[in-house]
Amino acid sequence: MKNRLRVLRAERDWSQADLAQRLEVSRQSVNAIETGKFDPSLPLAFKLARLFETTIETIFSDEV
Amino acid sequence: MNCSTNNPAKRRYMWRFSVTMLLYVLFLVLAVWAFVHRHPTGPLAWVLAVLPALAIIGQMAAFGLYLREEKDEFQVALGVQSMLWGIGGTLVVTVVWGFLENFLRLRHLDLILVYPIFCALSGIAYGLLQLRYR
Numbered sequence: 001m002k003n004r005l006r007v008l009r010a011e012r013d014w015s016q017a018d019l020a021q022r023l024e025v026s027r028q029s030v031n032a033i034e035t036g037k038f039d040p041s042l043p044l045a046f047k048l049a050r051l052f053e054t055t056i057e058t059i060f061s062d063e064v
Numbered sequence: 065m066n067c068s069t070n071n072p073a074k075r076r077y078m079w080r081f082s083v084t085m086l087l088y089v090l091f092l093v094l095a096v097w098a099f100v101h102r103h104p105t106g107p108l109a110w111v112l113a114v115l116p117a118l119a120i121i122g123q124m125a126a127f128g129l130y131l132r133e134e135k136d137e138f139q140v141a142l143g144v145q146s147m148l149w150g151i152g153g154t155l156v157v158t159v160v161w162g163f164l165e166n167f168l169r170l171r172h173l174d175l176i177l178v179y180p181i182f183c184a185l186s187g188i189a190y191g192l193l194q195l196r197y198r
Contacts, residue, residue, distance in 0.1 A: 024135060024136075025135070025136040025137075025138065025139075026071070026136050026138065026139060028138065028139075028197055028198070029136050029137075029138035029139065031197070031198075032138050032197045033138070037196075037197060038138050038141065038197070040137065040138075041137055044137060
């Protein structure tokens with residue numbers, strides 16, 4: 001699944017480790033989500049959306 | 065398994081794993097000593113023979129608890145994936161060896177080796193997954 005995490009992170013000048021800390025997950029997990037290798041669960045997707053003060057659809061897209 | 069110390073679930077898992085490993089060694093030494101020197105019979109013999117296996121069951125329970133307590137869903141997915149590779153690999157190794165044993169009269173594979181084979185294959189799978197998701 002495509003996502004805009006890298007862009008959203010860059011806008012806030014957060015590293016993967018910063019985001020991982022805020023999400024209470026490992027940096028490896030953030031990297032796996034960001035590179036599209038791992039699709040987060042709905043609860044984690046909502047957490048991301050809340051953190052970036054946006055909607056899930058703004059972050060993730062199911063376009064191939 | 066990655067032993068990063070800032071993850072409480074992993075810390076608890078490593079602690080439980082170490083305890084069950086220690087129990088395994090103690091139970092194994094006790095069982096071997098008892099069967100060599102005391103020749104137990106009846107229910108006591110059954111209990112002593114099964115003791116080391118109980119520690120291994122404890123190890124599996126420790127991993128189950130880790131999967132339940134781990135808050136990071138990606139780490140849970142890594143654990144489950146490596147376990148599935150371990151289970152699949154163990155089935156492949158044992159079934160292939162079983163046929164080789166039957167048709168080519170190869171040396172019998174002792175069943176107590178099944179768990180170490182599973183652990184080794186799961187460990188290899190976990191390492192490879194770590195490399196993939198670096």
